[in-house]
Amino acid sequence: MYISHGEKAEILTEALPYIQKYNNKIIVIKYGGSAMTDEKLKTSVMRDLVLLAQIGIKVVLVHGGGPEITETFKRMDIRSSFINGLRQTDKEAVEVVQMVLAGKVSKSLVNLIENAGGNAISLSGVDGRMFEATQISEELGYVGEISTVNTKPVLDLLNNGYIPVISSVGCDRQGNIYNINADNAASKLAQALGAYSLISMTDTKGILLNQNDESTLVREILVSETEKLISEGIVSGGMIPKIKCCADAVRNGVKQVFIIDGRVPHAIIIEVLSDEGIGTMFH
Amino acid sequence: MYISHGEKAEILTEALPYIQKYNNKIIVIKYGGSAMTDEKLKTSVMRDLVLLAQIGIKVVLVHGGGPEITETFKRMDIRSSFINGLRQTDKEAVEVVQMVLAGKVSKSLVNLIENAGGNAISLSGVDGRMFEATQISEELGYVGEISTVNTKPVLDLLNNGYIPVISSVGCDRQGNIYNINADNAASKLAQALGAYSLISMTDTKGILLNQNDESTLVREILVSETEKLISEGIVSGGMIPKIKCCADAVRNGVKQVFIIDGRVPHAIIIEVLSDEGIGTMFH
Amino acid sequence: MYISHGEKAEILTEALPYIQKYNNKIIVIKYGGSAMTDEKLKTSVMRDLVLLAQIGIKVVLVHGGGPEITETFKRMDIRSSFINGLRQTDKEAVEVVQMVLAGKVSKSLVNLIENAGGNAISLSGVDGRMFEATQISEELGYVGEISTVNTKPVLDLLNNGYIPVISSVGCDRQGNIYNINADNAASKLAQALGAYSLISMTDTKGILLNQNDESTLVREILVSETEKLISEGIVSGGMIPKIKCCADAVRNGVKQVFIIDGRVPHAIIIEVLSDEGIGTMFH
């Protein structure tokens, strides 16, 4: 479709109120799913983040890396089982998890951001002891939950003009490292930063009342209703912790919390810079 | 024409390289012509400036106000004649000029910018003794040319987050005020500020080799060729000082100098945030 | 009278305690009356302000401009009637009011300050949306009262070393502008700025118990007594809103509030830099 320069300029000016609304605010983006495995989408998302940062939004990226971890485990002949969606992780495994997340996934995202003209530095929860964590259960091994968030490293990077790219690994004062659920890390970080917005990218349209029917998308949901969705089995699997994290963020002061469809090109831009609400909004 | 949110987002991201290019740079805009007399265009231009300021560009607006001055002269029964396109101006007249420019035109622009969510403060060359001027000729009376630009007031406002809106009035150390040609004021100011860009809005497509044929638009011109255009009579009238001011700016270090068609909606946005060169570019 | 340099030096040193008292404090001066119409007094007052600013006092000037407005109205054949001392003002009239105040009166004061070696920038309530106003009554038209004061533009100018010269025009979010009583604007601004002092210049010695007898000057008055003065008809006309504004300022924390006689040369200097209380002091 041909769109004239005048129409394009008109579209740019239509974004003004949204740019003003988010100006100088912190947005934490939980990045994962197809948007991360599809190389073209990945490049496009990173450009979107650079745009947001360039127009005055403080962008923080938190990523997981399931598929890459699985592949490296296979390659290194490490076996692991899942308990309630959480990967059982021994000492060797958690080192590989960290190595893949912080040494491969994070760096490739930083590289793409830099190539789009942005500035990025990657951090794991070990850097500046950002995520202090405790073990969830002995059974799961080195799987942790965040007990304390130290926001200084993220704020330092934001104030120096970088997009922090964060892999969800935690540590404790004995030198142990822990695998942390990325949705959880993003939510806790958003709360600790006093972020304005938390956006969780996933591979569905949002919360669906019927998983097989995208027309049953829930566009807005009250935090008070989320428990029922879970207890009645309407949502299941990885969506359960995701919804809990979103609800937790709203309860702790994050103003704008969304689950959006990462498969849609420029989904973040649409969500942030237009009146089009895509996905599910929590409040 | 229906444009989807995805396409709109795509258009926003296409602007990224231009936003990066102009980031934190000063653009001086000489505002005049239809873009100033047509209320709808006027509102639209002010919104465009707010957008540019919002995405990190330091916008400075210099305006004239011919028609409003003429109208007030008529209303107050002040007569004036023109000599080589410059208004002959006695003491009473220059006071009315200042009153109209600084008290009416400037304030209405500030008002529109504020209503679009921006921050603006208007200045005349008297404020902070910004434009020190000397008389051009006794015959013309209180018509001056700028001898010294004091950039402090403009830089103070930019650093405090305002769009300076400037009326082209100068003063001397005897307390006299002078009418200053707005193109001249914009060019001198751009040079003194070390501006990156000077954009002059006018009511034609740009420089035309044949005034009656818009297809003869000169898209790019070397400063060294401008003299010939004038001496051979290809350009005439108000376009002559405009071209001289643009050439002067290029010679004194302003990187991007344009004459653009102010009648085109969002002309500035198109010029700054796309690869579409509209009007004439000087280099 | 011959005064030796030694005596002059002695006089300078006598001012020390007053200079220390006002050091770095904000003084809002409501400027009007003869001090503004008499060219010699006007020049002298502006020099006085420069002296105060130079010795470390943060001077803010708020001015009206009745006579100049009346004259321009006459010249432009605009008729207006007064209701309770407030000028009935239609859309055309308010534009002329703004034009005269912000484009003529303000600029001439800035010019005098600059010529005395000071730094000044003029603002109207539209600049930086400093005075948000609402209509007082439909009958009066575009006459407003201040609902919100945004002190940022004034503080920015003070911090950058300028004397802000302010014309009492307000605006609303629909783009309307309003004529604001200058005493009111000065009082509201002093309160919002947390000013130390408000000095209102007028054409009488201060509050007189008998308008025809200057020996009945009230040197100090409690805010609680001002209502009685008004209700008993001891004061009348333009003095009523002036007294109300002064009382309002005292009630809202302005420490030193005076009405002084602007006809006396150097009245402000005498009031601020000596133990001589001229005029009426409110507390």
Added chain:
Amino acid sequence: MYISHGEKAEILTEALPYIQKYNNKIIVIKYGGSAMTDEKLKTSVMRDLVLLAQIGIKVVLVHGGGPEITETFKRMDIRSSFINGLRQTDKEAVEVVQMVLAGKVSKSLVNLIENAGGNAISLSGVDGRMFEATQISEELGYVGEISTVNTKPVLDLLNNGYIPVISSVGCDRQGNIYNINADNAASKLAQALGAYSLISMTDTKGILLNQNDESTLVREILVSETEKLISEGIVSGGMIPKIKCCADAVRNGVKQVFIIDGRVPHAIIIEVLSDEGIGTMFH
């Protein structure tokens, strides 16, 4: 041996002149060899760095990770050959190199620094595009040499109070990553930072005239003499690039350049905080 508190205090005060000498100066430490593979030495070195940072020295750590890379290559069944001491590296291999250095080695050093009460953040040359690199030869594949050092990320971290822990990986503007020799990276970085000192830790006493006789240690060497050492075959293997990097640093303004024996506990502290010169000093 029993040392009294008084003697200990005496020893602390003897360090004063050295603390003063290095105050606020940048020291780049190339970390490698036994000091990195022996867990106890590793912990001890990290504590030493925290001490140096705590007393006002700006410490920057650059590390390699040969043994860990070799082990992971074996584990993942990646084969590589060496050409002139440089590892031949294909695309898959360089990703593993980066993963091990930035995701494992760097993080474990950060963890130890944090546990010693210090603050650290790890960077690779991709972060903030710190090391821009070009390919050395097609034969070697993704092995690069640094063409441009961007010191901003390191300076930002130092100014915010962190010890930067840096893995020697570079990148180019096409998104490729390169394995960089760590001695080279440390030397280039020290030069670009205007560092005061470069300390290279190795597994020998320093430069030996006879590799089998530690009594032939060269305590000081002129840069002009290093070429001869190499051409005459007195030094060989990995010592050659190390000496070249040290000489290069001296030639480009680094004041204090040393090769020290990383097997000695607290070797860095001895070198920096005492008059004991251990190893070889270049000048």
Added chain:
Amino acid sequence: MYISHGEKAEILTEALPYIQKYNNKIIVIKYGGSAMTDEKLKTSVMRDLVLLAQIGIKVVLVHGGGPEITETFKRMDIRSSFINGLRQTDKEAVEVVQMVLAGKVSKSLVNLIENAGGNAISLSGVDGRMFEATQISEELGYVGEISTVNTKPVLDLLNNGYIPVISSVGCDRQGNIYNINADNAASKLAQALGAYSLISMTDTKGILLNQNDESTLVREILVSETEKLISEGIVSGGMIPKIKCCADAVRNGVKQVFIIDGRVPHAIIIEVLSDEGIGTMFH
């Protein structure tokens, strides 16, 4: 005893936790007794202070000067008697006290600090009107107690990188000066500064239950127990005000308060930078 460089380095690193604990904290040291009269000890103490300042501790020194005052009194034939350990002081005497403390003792300490590579400036309570004082009793004459501490001069010097060396002289608004007990001045100053620690140097091991038996040293004492020590006569003489000042400091928020034995070389270093508690600690 020969101690190797490795052992010395080990000792330096053992100090790390103490350096971290006191980092950027204010320590007020009351300096007096043998540590001040023995030239060698004096030089050594000043070097110790420079070390503490160099490693990031904010050191403030308050000194008395009894012996030097006595000697100058003798030399100038000024007689004075003591009442309850306080020197009876007339106008001439207090001027000599100030002259000796501020003009001789303070300057000699500053000189030693500078020669050890530190930066120091001396202040008396008159400078910046730091100690405002009132007379204790007419009988004692110009002996005062501090009524107000103005911390600005000390904080200004600390922030500019100096060790403030303070002589305990106070003043009032009539221009009188007063001799102030140095323990008192140190305690009041520590409280007003919100100091982390107050260390009082004396010529005993600390508080002894039996003055003739150093093995009866009280290593730690609760503030609530100090009254009993005094009322039961266990401590006596100059130790009484010293204990009161220490207790007062603890009650007003100073965290670490000690009386230490100034005769021990490096006593301050041992107290601050090791786990060896020497002397008596109050809490």
Added chain:
Amino acid sequence: MYISHGEKAEILTEALPYIQKYNNKIIVIKYGGSAMTDEKLKTSVMRDLVLLAQIGIKVVLVHGGGPEITETFKRMDIRSSFINGLRQTDKEAVEVVQMVLAGKVSKSLVNLIENAGGNAISLSGVDGRMFEATQISEELGYVGEISTVNTKPVLDLLNNGYIPVISSVGCDRQGNIYNINADNAASKLAQALGAYSLISMTDTKGILLNQNDESTLVREILVSETEKLISEGIVSGGMIPKIKCCADAVRNGVKQVFIIDGRVPHAIIIEVLSDEGIGTMFH
């Protein structure tokens, strides 16, 4: 003589151009002679300095203290002889000189400044090693001349809002202290500070061609003419080094250098804040 408040205000405003001229400039005042021995004059001079500081001038006071030193020498039975106007000074004597200057004279000046509402801190050349000195001759003993001025302590105090009161004592790196001629110290300090003005107070009208005839006052003198005055014996005694110091200051960039009559009340104010040139001006 009665002077009305209006006339007083007029006098204040007449000072405006001088206040503007000296705004934010450094004036070094060499204080001595009667202005220092007469208690009333002393108080008055200190108030004058507070006034100058208050209106934005950076005042630095350098004082001698001949009579007080002589008196204390007598009191302590120290004998000294003069060689070419310089006091022969042994180790004991220089300590007494320092004690009197820094511990008595300086503090009494600080006290007077504080009581006039100003802020002052006294320094000697030992503080912050401000004046590094070398011995002039073995014969004279501890009499020195300044080899290096470290301006940091003075600038730190000025920037923190204090009037530095400086006694002319120097030191060397061996811990020796030296008596420094105060005129010399003032001149060297003014040069090192890049002061705008140096004012030397003395007990004559200025340079007189005939010492017995005040009408022979030299109002202005070129630096090039000063040698002749000395060689021809027109000036003699303490005036010789004073003139040399003034000439030296002019030659090294101090713009306004004066010798003024300290016996005249408010002499400094007259010199600085009026067009009355009193004394002798060097240029």
